[in-house]
Amino acid sequence: MKYVLALLLGLATGGVLFGIGLAYTPFFGNEQLSPLAVSDSQTLMLGYPAVTTESIVFTNDGESRVHPHPEKVLQLWEAPIRQSSVMAVVLWDSRNETAGLGIKFASTSQSTRLLDGRAIVDSVWYLYLPGRGSLFVEQTENYWDFLRDIVFPAYRSSADTWRGQWLGNMTDGPGALGTAKVTGGSGDFLGQSMLGVESMSVRAWRVDRGVLAGEGQLVIELPTHPSNDPASGDEEL
Amino acid sequence: MLKTFLVGILLGAAAAAGALYAIPAVDQYREVSIISVSPNGGNTESFHINMPMDRIMTGAPGGTARLPVGMKWPDDPVLANVRSEIFKIRNARDAVIGVAVRTVAREESVDVIDWVIHLPARGSLFINMDPVPQDGGQRIGRVQRGAREFEPLTGLVEERWVSDTSGEEDAPAGRIELVARLVGSLLPEHERAEEATE
Numbered sequence: 001m002k003y004v005l006a007l008l009l010g011l012a013t014g015g016v017l018f019g020i021g022l023a024y025t026p027f028f029g030n031e032q033l034s035p036l037a038v039s040d041s042q043t044l045m046l047g048y049p050a051v052t053t054e055s056i057v058f059t060n061d062g063e064s065r066v067h068p069h070p071e072k073v074l075q076l077w078e079a080p081i082r083q084s085s086v087m088a089v090v091l092w093d094s095r096n097e098t099a100g101l102g103i104k105f106a107s108t109s110q111s112t113r114l115l116d117g118r119a120i121v122d123s124v125w126y127l128y129l130p131g132r133g134s135l136f137v138e139q140t141e142n143y144w145d146f147l148r149d150i151v152f153p154a155y156r157s158s159a160d161t162w163r164g165q166w167l168g169n170m171t172d173g174p175g176a177l178g179t180a181k182v183t184g185g186s187g188d189f190l191g192q193s194m195l196g197v198e199s200m201s202v203r204a205w206r207v208d209r210g211v212l213a214g215e216g217q218l219v220i221e222l223p224t225h226p227s228n229d230p231a232s233g234d235e236e237l
Numbered sequence: 238m239l240k241t242f243l244v245g246i247l248l249g250a251a252a253a254a255g256a257l258y259a260i261p262a263v264d265q266y267r268e269v270s271i272i273s274v275s276p277n278g279g280n281t282e283s284f285h286i287n288m289p290m291d292r293i294m295t296g297a298p299g300g301t302a303r304l305p306v307g308m309k310w311p312d313d314p315v316l317a318n319v320r321s322e323i324f325k326i327r328n329a330r331d332a333v334i335g336v337a338v339r340t341v342a343r344e345e346s347v348d349v350i351d352w353v354i355h356l357p358a359r360g361s362l363f364i365n366m367d368p369v370p371q372d373g374g375q376r377i378g379r380v381q382r383g384a385r386e387f388e389p390l391t392g393l394v395e396e397r398w399v400s401d402t403s404g405e406e407d408a409p410a411g412r413i414e415l416v417a418r419l420v421g422s423l424l425p426e427h428e429r430a431e432e433a434t435e
Binding site for chain 2: 002003006007008009010011012013014015016017018019022056057059070071072073074076078079080081082083084086088090097098099100101103105107108109110112113114115119120122124126128130131133134136138181183184185186187191
């Protein structure tokens, strides 16, 4: 009997040790340097609030950790959309002025492979920038670093809260360098194909409410035109 | 007994690894796609939105009715000519299969009408509509980009409003119908982009 108990205890310990080892292995995770950080092209930088109560609308299945906002918004309870969320936000530019409207659809991905450190979310953004045109951003995001650095420590904390300074690239593809594919739909962007990267900056996260303080940022590499001055740096909207 | 415990640790770690490998962490539910083959070799798929029950958000400037209750639509003058609506989207069997956004904006007397359809288990479509409706009232749009399952596809999407004539008490007021006629593209991506620009 004592051998059976020892075996069971060993099985449980082995499972837990494997989980801890997997969660904290240093070999997994996104590149911290954005692939667009070394780009010579002009970039368009758009910020948005990562706190759902600061969004225009946020909805999901209604049973997740992050609650829909506002309270009476229609929830995504049907089976095909239950693992998805929708967020509408005001986008701001590098001067912190309103630049446009952004709507993000995100769904957990079947390409998630926890053994490879891949907690994948398939997401698309629709961006409308008045005076400029519309953009469509398609990407796969890897939340592994976010889970390891913020969510797990928050669950371990007696206050169920994580506080600190975290900045990470969320975009993991489908571009070869871990970039999102961006397509212009109208205006100045019509027919243009571009690259993009989404990142998040988080200062506080709570188990029952998600992000308490933080911002998101979309960086889009604009196509190079002969008329553009390549040395002009970040674009001013 | 210590040896048994150590063997248990190894077996436990192996079992955890095996379980993570064999059991998918995410299993997206997918409704069977209802696609018909067109005479030209492309495929046709029909979607619709029951109004008003499938409307998640209606955001517009001024005194226009806004949904959901309690939403604060930005009153910034930059967004004064932008109207955006988010819906659940259904297949031909009336089952919800995804979400969609329709945005209308006025740019120097020209309307921009864009759709994004997101079907979680399949992918997404980005459609730019012709602002001028056809004689029958319907609008035609071009697929600017498809993601995942829709990536190699191009084509047209027709949008039209169909009023409900059933007279049933709980029937929707009508529905927005979207009929996608898609064909596979043999052109490389950069050539497709050039073609779209032209």
